[in-house]
Amino acid sequence: MTxxxxxxxxxxxxxFNCNSQNECFNDCCRDLNQAxxxxxxxxxxxxxxxxxxxxxxxxxxLHYGPVSGLPVIEFKPNPEAGYACPFVTLKGCLVYEDRPxxxxxxxLARAIARSRDTGEITQYFALIEEPHCKGFGKExxxxxxxxxxxxxxxxxxxxxxxxxxxxxxxNRILPGKxxxxxxxxxxxxxxxxxxxxxxxxxxxxLKGLDIPEDILTKIKIDDTVLLEFxxxxxxxxxxxxxxxxxx
Ligand code: SF4
Ligand code: SF4
Numbered sequence: 035m036t037x038x039x040x041x042x043x044x045x046x047x048x049x050f051n052c053n054s055q056n057e058c059f060n061d062c063c064r065d066l067n068q069a070x071x072x073x074x075x076x077x078x079x080x081x082x083x084x085x086x087x088x089x090x091x092x093x094x095x096l097h098y099g100p101v102s103g104l105p106v107i108e109f110k111p112n113p114e115a116g117y118a119c120p121f122v123t124l125k126g127c128l129v130y131e132d133r134p135x136x137x138x139x140x141x142l143a144r145a146i147a148r149s150r151d152t153g154e155i156t157q158y159f160a161l162i163e164e165p166h167c168k169g170f171g172k173e174x175x176x177x178x179x180x181x182x183x184x185x186x187x188x189x190x191x192x193x194x195x196x197x198x199x200x201x202x203x204x205n206r207i208l209p210g211k212x213x214x215x216x217x218x219x220x221x222x223x224x225x226x227x228x229x230x231x232x233x234x235x236x237x238x239x240l241k242g243l244d245i246p247e248d249i250l251t252k253i254k255i256d257d258t259v260l261l262e263f264x265x266x267x268x269x270x271x272x273x274x275x276x277x278x279x280x281x
Contacts, residue, residue, distance in 0.1 A: 093120055
């Protein structure tokens, strides 16, 4: 399959319209090779009313990023179903409200650069035009920025950007494949967050760490706070970074 990438700015027009009348409807949800971020897993398991452990076991497989060496989760490949997403139906996406960030971004690619001085993030976008997708060239009357808002993708990007820091440190401090207990800790805190919470509550996983009471209370009831906490915990356990709160 050939594809064309065209850089595009946030204020430019988004000439792309995906809808169920397009002859390609659902084609993009087949022949998948789709990685899921920790925030994707959180949203999907809650949509399905499953524990993270059950969701990961039933729907995902684990491999290691060839560049990052970190554990990567993707939808379990199903050759009998043409490698289709487990949630695609004839009527569309079964988990639409909580579909992964990459499903929301398509057909846009996003890259970021973070300023060393201010920490400010600059985003860059490109349109990826694939021959099977018939949504291109159709006016929506929206800018790229408005289209992204309609996809409700910004909070996905915010969470995923926090993970970029882990990846950056990993390559610098622990090059190569992450293995053994460190890999287990990464998987536990960032993907299997219900088990992470259970180990915090029942097995005193955080013993010896100085965690403020209000954070401990919040991570017991709020998955998003737990995930943000998990990134700090991983930075601490893998790279020795001090865990700080309230920033
Ligand atoms: S292939 Fe493109 S236009 Fe067709 S359903 Fe998927 S995203 Fe929409
Ligand atoms: S989660 Fe939904 S939108 Fe994403 S690939 Fe699966 S069916 Fe398609």
